[in-house]
Amino acid sequence: xxxxxxxxxxxxxxxxxxxxxxxxxxxxxxxxxxxxxxxxxxxxxxxxxxxxxxxxxxxxxxxxxxxxxxxxxxxxxxxxxxxxxxxxxxxxxxxxxxxxxxxxxxxxxxxxxxxxxxxxxxxxxxxxxxxxxxxxxxxxxxxxxxxxxxxxxxxxxxxxxxxxxxxxxxxxxxxxxxxxxxxxxxxxxxxxxxxxxxxxxxxxxxxxxxxxxxxxxxxxxxxxxxxxxxxxxxxxxxxxxxxxxxxxxxxxxxxxxxxxxxxxxxxxxxxxxxxxxxxxxxxxxxxxxxxxxxxxxxxxxxxxxxxxxxxxxxxxxxxxxxxxxxxxxxxxxxxxxxxxxxxxxxxxxxxxxxxxxxxxxxxxxxxxxxxxxxxxxxxxxxxxxxxxxxxxxxxxxxxxxxxxxxxxxxxxxxxxxxxxxxxxxxxxxxxxxxxxxxxxxxxxxxxxxxxxxxxxxxxxxxxxxxxxxxxxxxxxxxxxxxxxxxxxxxxxxxxxxxxxxxxxxxxxxxxxxxxxxxxxxxxxxxxxxxxxxxxxxxxxxxxxxxxxxxxxxxxxxxxxxxxxxxxxxxxxxxxxxxxxxxxxxxxxxxxxxxxxxxxxxxxxxxxxxxxxxxxxxxxxxxxxxxxxxxxxxxxxxxxxxxxxxxxxxxxxxxxxxxxxxxxxxxxxxxxxxxxxxxxxxxxxxxxxxxxx
Amino acid sequence: xxxxxxxxxxxxxxxxxxxxxxxxxxxxxxxxxxxxxxxxxxxxxxxxxxxxxxxxxxxxxxxxxxxxxxxxxxxxxxxxxxxxxxxxxxxxxxxxxxxxxxxxxxxxxxxxxxxxxxxxxxxxxxxxxxxxxxxxxxxxxxxxxxxxxxxxxxxxxxxxxxx
Amino acid sequence: xxxxxxxxxxxxxxxxxxxxxxxxxxxxxxxxxxxxxxxxxxxxxxxxxxxxxxxxxxxxxxxxxxxxxxxxxxxxxxxxxxxxxxxxxxxxxxxxxxxxxxxxx
Numbered sequence: 001x002x003x004x005x006x007x008x009x010x011x012x013x014x015x016x017x018x019x020x021x022x023x024x025x026x027x028x029x030x031x032x033x034x035x036x037x038x039x040x041x042x043x044x045x046x047x048x049x050x051x052x053x054x055x056x057x058x059x060x061x062x063x064x065x066x067x068x069x070x071x072x073x074x075x076x077x078x079x080x081x082x083x084x085x086x087x088x089x090x091x092x093x094x095x096x097x098x099x100x101x102x103x104x105x106x107x108x109x110x111x112x113x114x115x116x117x118x119x120x121x122x123x124x125x126x127x128x129x130x131x132x133x134x135x136x137x138x139x140x141x142x143x144x145x146x147x148x149x150x151x152x153x154x155x156x157x158x159x160x161x162x163x164x165x166x167x168x169x170x171x172x173x174x175x176x177x178x179x180x181x182x183x184x185x186x187x188x189x190x191x192x193x194x195x196x197x198x199x200x201x202x203x204x205x206x207x208x209x210x211x212x213x214x215x216x217x218x219x220x221x222x223x224x225x226x227x228x229x230x231x232x233x234x235x236x237x238x239x240x241x242x243x244x245x246x247x248x249x250x251x252x253x254x255x256x257x258x259x260x261x262x263x264x265x266x267x268x269x270x271x272x273x274x275x276x277x278x279x280x281x282x283x284x285x286x287x288x289x290x291x292x293x294x295x296x297x298x299x300x301x302x303x304x305x306x307x308x309x310x311x312x313x314x315x316x317x318x319x320x321x322x323x324x325x326x327x328x329x330x331x332x333x334x335x336x337x338x339x340x341x342x343x344x345x346x347x348x349x350x351x352x353x354x355x356x357x358x359x360x361x362x363x364x365x366x367x368x369x370x371x372x373x374x375x376x377x378x379x380x381x382x383x384x385x386x387x388x389x390x391x392x393x394x395x396x397x398x399x400x401x402x403x404x405x406x407x408x409x410x411x412x413x414x415x416x417x418x419x420x421x422x423x424x425x426x427x428x429x430x431x432x433x434x435x436x437x438x439x440x441x442x443x444x445x446x447x448x449x450x451x452x453x454x455x456x457x458x459x460x461x462x463x464x465x466x467x468x469x470x471x472x473x474x475x476x477x478x479x480x481x482x483x484x485x486x487x488x489x490x491x492x493x494x495x496x497x498x499x500x501x502x503x504x505x506x507x508x509x510x511x512x513x514x515x516x517x518x519x520x521x522x523x524x525x526x527x528x529x530x531x532x533x534x535x536x537x538x539x540x541x542x543x544x545x546x547x548x549x550x551x552x553x554x555x556x557x558x559x560x561x562x563x564x565x566x567x568x569x570x571x572x573x574x575x576x577x578x579x580x581x582x583x584x585x586x587x588x589x590x591x592x593x594x595x596x597x598x599x600x601x602x603x604x605x606x607x608x609x610x611x612x613x614x615x616x617x618x619x620x621x622x623x624x625x626x627x628x629x630x631x632x633x634x635x636x637x638x639x640x641x642x643x644x645x646x647x648x649x650x651x652x653x654x655x656x657x658x659x660x661x662x663x664x665x666x667x668x669x670x671x672x673x674x675x676x677x678x679x680x681x682x683x684x685x686x687x688x689x690x691x692x
Numbered sequence: 693x694x695x696x697x698x699x700x701x702x703x704x705x706x707x708x709x710x711x712x713x714x715x716x717x718x719x720x721x722x723x724x725x726x727x728x729x730x731x732x733x734x735x736x737x738x739x740x741x742x743x744x745x746x747x748x749x750x751x752x753x754x755x756x757x758x759x760x761x762x763x764x765x766x767x768x769x770x771x772x773x774x775x776x777x778x779x780x781x782x783x784x785x786x787x788x789x790x791x792x793x794x795x796x797x798x799x800x801x802x803x804x805x806x807x808x809x810x811x812x813x814x815x816x817x818x819x820x821x822x823x824x825x826x827x828x829x830x831x832x833x834x835x836x837x838x839x840x841x842x843x844x845x846x847x848x849x850x851x852x853x854x855x
Numbered sequence: 856x857x858x859x860x861x862x863x864x865x866x867x868x869x870x871x872x873x874x875x876x877x878x879x880x881x882x883x884x885x886x887x888x889x890x891x892x893x894x895x896x897x898x899x900x901x902x903x904x905x906x907x908x909x910x911x912x913x914x915x916x917x918x919x920x921x922x923x924x925x926x927x928x929x930x931x932x933x934x935x936x937x938x939x940x941x942x943x944x945x946x947x948x949x950x951x952x953x954x955x956x957x958x959x960x
Contacts, residue, residue, distance in 0.1 A: 666956030669883060673782060676789050676883070683793060687800060694862035702870050709874050709897055713881030718889055725893050728874070732900055735867065739911040744922045748903075751926050756896070756933045763937045764889055767944050786883035794876030798869050806864040809914030816910075821919045829920055836927045843931035847938035853945070 029083050030090060047098055051108040051125050054091050054135055055174035057084040062167035069160050081163035082146045085170055089139035096132045105129075105544075107180065114183075121241060126180035130375065130545040134177035134307055137382045138300050142170050144511035145295040148390050151507035152291050152397055162202065162289065169195035173300050177307060181242035182231050185308065189227065189272065192301045193220045199296060200288040209287035219281040223271015230264035233257065247314045247548060255318060262315060262322035266329075269305025275363060276333045279356050280614055286348040290393030293348060298355045298389050299382035306362040306378050310371045310542075313549035317369070320454025327367025327448070327455060331466040334360030336611075338473035342480070343608045346403050347392045350481050354429070355385060357470055364467055365444035368460070369453030369553035371546050372539045373443040376526045379538075380436035383522045384428040387515035388478075391422035394504040394512065395485060400496055405481065409588060410490035414501045417509045419486045421516035426482045428519035430475035431574040439523035441471060442570050446528075446563055453553045464566075468573055475577025480585050488587035530560050697738060705731035716771040718764045722757060729753040741816040867908040874901035888940050888950040892933070899929050 061084035065077055072080075095106055105128035113123045127135065146166060153162050172195055176188025197220075201213025235241055237257055238249050253261070269275065274282035285297045296302070309316055309326065316323050334357045341353035358381050365374030396403055398415055412419035428435040431442065445467050452460030492501065503509070526538030543550070584590050597604050606612065663674075708728030715721045729752045736745035814820055825833050858866070874897060881894030903922045910918025940950050947955060 668952045668955075669786075669886070670782065672883060673786050673789075676786060676793075676879070680789050680793055683796065687796065695860050698862045698866060699859075702866070705870065706873060706877070709877040709881075712890070712893060712897060713877055713885065718887060721890050721893060725897060728897065729900060732874075732904055735870070735904065736907050739867065739907045741907045741910065741919055741922075744903075744907060744919050747923065747926060751930060752896075752900070756930055759933055759937060760889065760893060763941065767941070767950060769887065769889070769950060783884055787880055790876050790879040790883065793879070794872050797872045797875075801868045801872065802865045806868070806908075806912050808864055809912060811911065811914055815914070816916060816919055820916050821923065824916050824920050825923060829924075832924060836924055840927060840931050843934045847934040850935065851938035851941045 029087055047094060048106045049108065050091050051095060051106050051127055051178070052110060054088045054095075054139065055125070055171050055178060057088045057091075058167040058170040058174070060084065062164050062171060065160050065167065066164040069164060070158075072160065074159060077160045077163055078150055081167050082143070082150065084167065085139060085143045085146050088170070088174070089136075089143045092132070092135045092139050095127055096136060099127060099129070099132055100541075119235070119239065121181055121183050123184060124180050124242075125178040126243070127178060128545050129541040129543070130307075130310060131177050133375065133379065133541060135174060137379055138170065138173050138177060141299045141382050141386050141515070142173075142295055144514055145291045145299070145386060145390065146170075148294075148393070148508050148511040149289075149291040151505040152393055153289065154505075156289075158202070162199075165195055165198045165202070166292070166295070169199070169296060169301070173304075176304055180244070182234065182246075183241055185311075186227065186231065189268075189304060190224065192296070192304065193217065193224070193272070196220070196285065196296050196301055199292040200285045202288055202292070206287075212281075212284040212287035216281040216285050219278050220271045223268045223278050225268075226264040226266075226271070227268030230261045230268065233261050233264070237261075243311065246312070250314045250318060250548070253315070253318060258315060258318040259322045262312075262319040263325060265308065265312065265315075266305075266322065266326050269308055269363075270329065273302050273305030273359050273363070274356050275305070275329055275359065276336065279333060279337065280617060282356055283349055283352040283610070286346070286352050290348065290389060290396055293352070294386045294389030294393065297352070298385040302355065302359055303362065303378045303382070306359070306366055306374055309363075309366045310375050310546065313366070313371045313546055316366075317453070317549045317552035323367050323369065323453060324455040324459070325367075327364050327452070327463055328459075330360045330363025330365075330367050331448075331463045331470070332360070333357065334364060334470035335466050335473070336360075338470040338477065339607055340610050341477040342473060343604060344477075345406050347395060347405050347408075347481065347485065348389075348403055350405075350477060351385070351388055351392055354388075354474065354478065357474060358385065358429070360470070361441060361444055361467065364448060364463060368444075368448045368455070368463070369451050369549070370444060370447030371549055372526075372542045373440065373447050375542060376538050377437070377440035377444055380428070380440040380519070380522045383515055384425040384436055384519040387421055387425040387512060387519050388429065390508070390512055390515065391418050391425065394418040394508050395422075397504050397508070398501050399492065400499050400501075402492070402496055405484040407491055407493060407496075408485045409488045409492075410486070411501070412486040414490075415486075415503045417503060417512060421509075421512040422486065423482060424516040425519050426478045428522075429478050430578060431471055431570055432578070433571055434523070436519050436521075436523035438571070438574075439526055439528070442567055443526065443528065445471070445570060446566050449566060450562065451553060468569065471570065472573045472577050475574045476581045479578045479581035483581060483585035484588065487585075488589070491588075528563065530563055694738065698735070701731040701734045704728070705735070718769050719761065722761050722764060725760075726753050726757050729757070739816075740811050743816055743818045743821050864908050864912055868905060871901045871904040871908065874898075874904065886951045886953050888943070888952050888955075889937075891952060892936055892940070896929060896933070899925055 061080040064080055065072065099106060105126055107124060107126045109122050109124035111123055113121045115121075146163075149162065149166065153159055156162060169192060172188045172191025174188070176185055176192060179185050179188060193216075197213045197217040199213075200216050201210045204210045204213070231241065234246065234253075237253050238246060240246065240249070250258075271278040282297060282302065286293055288297070316326075337353045337356035337360060341350050341357060344350045344353060358377070362374045362377050362381070365371070365377055394415065395408065395411060395418060398411070398418070399408065402408070424435070428437050431438045445464055448467055449460055449464040452463065455463070490497070490501070524534060526536055527534045529536060584593050609615075663670075705728045708724045708726075708731065711724035712721045712728065715724060729748060733745040733748040733753070736742075736748060878894045878896075878898035878901060881897065882891050885891050885894065903925055906918040906922050906925070908918075910916060943955055944950050949955070
């Protein structure tokens, strides 16, 4: 305990930490911003021209920190990186308010990016209900995670490199959501993929972590192929790639091509958003720093696929069978990943599978035509999952790098703030009313049951059942995780105890508190109508963007009874999962888990090993590819290229040289003979037409 | 009239050439060449080239060939072995090619009768040739003087044993 | 058989070609450097004959001038060439061109 206190004193005694300076800089920046805004508004200056600043701020910070990597003082690095995202966030807020007041989407054309014939793409940004919301989530949650990173990465020697990558990611993600054409979205799409790779392999000296980065990159490329092909097909059929033209001319796409394009786009989304079959990279991606897991692999990047489908909803509604595929894959992923999450012992792996599962819910939502519900869940998920990840980061930080929950326990006394925020987030993700996921997940499940666009009603019911099962699993494994980590007696090894398990600094706890607060209230903006408490701001916000899709799906006239009933079932499921987990894992007293594990050892082994999907991929794809490579190297390269092409041509030249060197006899008369032959040939050529 | 002068000298020239290339003794070869040069000089006269004919005898047959004979005697060269015993293929190919080229030349040059220009009495005189050399070809003449000088110096340098 | 009695310029040219060919054969066949050298002189002489013939054909003394130059060059060549053979003989005790093959690989 003395250890623990002395460290706290050391933190407090430090003259002025980078975090504190950063906070002051942010505060000053914000004050300046608000003053400017007030002046500008009164002077009648057009704030819509600030739209480009949202992605530009992190880009500039990234450039400065990247060029002067490890050269700038740490406080300056922090101020640039964190401040720029903060400014972006406040500009987003201002513009979003502007959008709500005027009701006009903000569009800003920067310059003509490429023009070939009658095809042209502008670099232009647009902020409507959907992209504005996404920008708010990205900059808001992103800003909190930036602040959190100040504390989490404080002792890392690659501090400025970390923030360079993080800013680059924020820039790419903002380009992805704000860009108003598919090519621009693709730029962001690839940019976030690159940053994901860079940050997963951030500690690249560890071979396993570098490998995880490569895995993420390669799996994402497989999905991106689908995205690119879909984009080319769209260009081929429609002739333009900006959303406005696409939406206006979507009707000209035949149903068959619409289905092909949507399936290809969804294949791209399965890579980026970690759905079956390309989800395998996300659990491995936990090798990166925990704030990165929170920002990229939970809150923002992995939701890009959901955003893309919502953005192109006018296209997806033309292909009901493609949407049915999306819904089925989403539901299956939700259940599949949730069952894996039941038995994991790595705190981050549990959260990773939880993320895959929750992304499945989002795809289930957009797949059944509940686009607004999918995006709603995206937003609430960003809050509570970021809170959970940051909480786990706080735990790992406090436990000096330990991630195995079997070695934790009893942390609620040592880390009170982390424990409480984590519990709130657990309640939220489990779907306990009136927290965030209760509204968003319930909305998805209700729409699955009632709407199921493009799917027969029995399938809707089956999907609902799958989703409900996944929700039960979610509730169970989240509370299992919570109780194993925080309740009971500490099971930490002696050497960790000796170092002192401590609560994290305030730069880490403040974002936790903010996110926990958002996890509680975040769902209130999208309350169902039957509550008659608050209007459904959320759906209203997306109405214009999703109008085409909503018209196609049609208005749902489900009975209030059905909605209440399903809601009650959801709540019961969530509570049930909680109660069972509490009984089994609270204070680690029950021996039921161990006995169950023994009884169902076979099933447990299969699920614990993640259904052997990675191994299956290894034998199905990776080993054949390796063997092909070995064949190309061992046979084609060694014998055909080296053997035939290289060696034979070399031998030809060599033997020709050997033969020709015999000509150099040193005998003048032999040379003269050659001269004579040449002269004869020349004369024969010159006089070939003359008589004889 | 022409035929009586032409044929003996032409045949003598050819005979000298044949002897030159097929005689084992270098001295005899040199003497055969001198015979050819004399015969050619006579043919020059037939073609109204009196000055050149005189030069041929004085310079070629007189100076240059004397130099050859002098060197041959100084080196005391032995008789050379002739025949096809060594490099037979090369020799045959060379001979056939040379004869082929010669035949082709001969055929081309005799394809039509060459006209003979009306020549003035002074054609080919020392005065005419001299006027041409010293007027129209002054620069080549001087260049050839420099060439001769450098040849003399070069010959001395190459043949000298020590400086 | 008028070609035997009436001598035209073609006769001179054919004679020049024959002398030239004989010189060429000599250059190719003989290995005594001095004989090779004399064969070259023979070839020059054949060319001189052709020059003179063409001069008579055109009524122009440029051919004569050219012969004058050829003779001068031949003289220079003889001076240098004979010096080379003297030097060769001094070093290798031979004037046979096939034995002076030091440039062979």
